[in-house]
Amino acid sequence: MNLAYKIKDIFMKHNGIYSELIIKIILNNKGNMVSQTKISRIMKIFKLYSVIRVKKMNRKLKEVKKIIHGPNHINRNWSLYSKNELWVTNVTYILFNKKFAYLSVIKDQILGL
Known part of the structure; x- marks a missing residue:
């Protein structure tokens, strides 16, 4: 054959x-x-073409998260506040030994002036 x-x-x-x-x-x-x-x-x-199966993607669209900011009561007016009354904070991450370490800093804004 x-x-x-x-x-x-x-x-x-x-x-x-x-x-x-x-x-x-x-x-x-x-x-x-x-x-x-x-x-x-x-x-x-011979015009023989194999069937190409399309992979079905059943993915749901991700919801877009809206960032909600709280009201700005300070408006950079530091003189209205006394010691230990106004604190500022920040959270960040640092790459350390191929892993992420999180750093949270809290600061008394009046003492920082």
């Missing part, structure tokens, strides 16, 4: 799903050493 007919037979037997690579593996297991390029050329002559 001719190689082209073997390829066509394998392709039709499996409902046109098998690609050149799988047909090559089947033929090599049967003792016919054939390259994938040669199988591809023969399939192109």
Whole structure:
């Protein structure tokens, strides 16, 4: 049996799903050493194209989180506040030994002036 007919037979037997690579593996297991390029050329002559299944993506869109800022009661008017009445804080992360360390700083704003 001719190689082209073997390829066509394998392709039709499996409902046109098998690609050149799988047909090559089947033929090599049967003792016919054939390259994938040669199988591809023969399939192109016979107009045999394997079915390409599209992967279904069932992804939900991420909700956009709105950043809600609290009201600005200070308005950079530091003179209205006394000691230990107005504190400012910040949280940041630092890369340390290939891991993140979190740093939280709290400062009495009046003493910082």
